[in-house]
Amino acid sequence: MGSVQLNSSHLASFSFTPSFKHGSRTRRAHLRPFRSQTSFSTSRIRAVGTIPETDPQTAAPEEPPCVNFAFVSSVLLPDGTPDVHLRTACGGQKLRDIMLDNNIELYGPYGRPLLNCAGGGTCATCMVEVVQGKELLSPVTDKEKEKLKKKPKNYRLACQTTVGKPDSRGLVVIQQLPEWKAHEWKYEKVPLSESS
Known part of the structure; x- marks a missing residue:
């Protein structure tokens, strides 16, 4: 048509x-x-000279650096698939701030002001599971080591985790409310020959 x-x-x-x-x-x-x-x-x-020369001053500006996020909800959709929310943000921010600014559920049942420490790192109610992209996150802090010592190594406190630097690019997959999730992640090691 x-x-x-x-x-x-x-x-x-x-x-x-x-x-x-x-x-x-x-x-x-x-x-x-x-x-x-x-x-x-x-x-x-045969095409000759069909690509116009680009002037560096008039070239389209490159997209600003950003980090892509996939936030996976702890509750499954009615068809049994995970509920995933895709967002983007600039690096250099706390994960907690990124989630709250983008209306991503962070605290679950502890969402009332008196039930969490509002980012102080003392209550551990902003716990998330990092499924992918841990290389873009800041190193684990002492507060995280203390609060998460009995949890899996890929659990982080969103209020203590900084995502990249202002010029960072990449993908971070975060499981929200990992203690109440309705599905399990399967982590598989990819042989070096398949990863390249």
């Missing part, structure tokens, strides 16, 4: 008709040359 025209210095134009089903018949997509005023052989087309 639609047509796509690819023009670069009037070298070539194409029309594309998508496939669709109607009743029991299926019509196939086809690509056919668009008839233009100039004729040329389709077997030998």
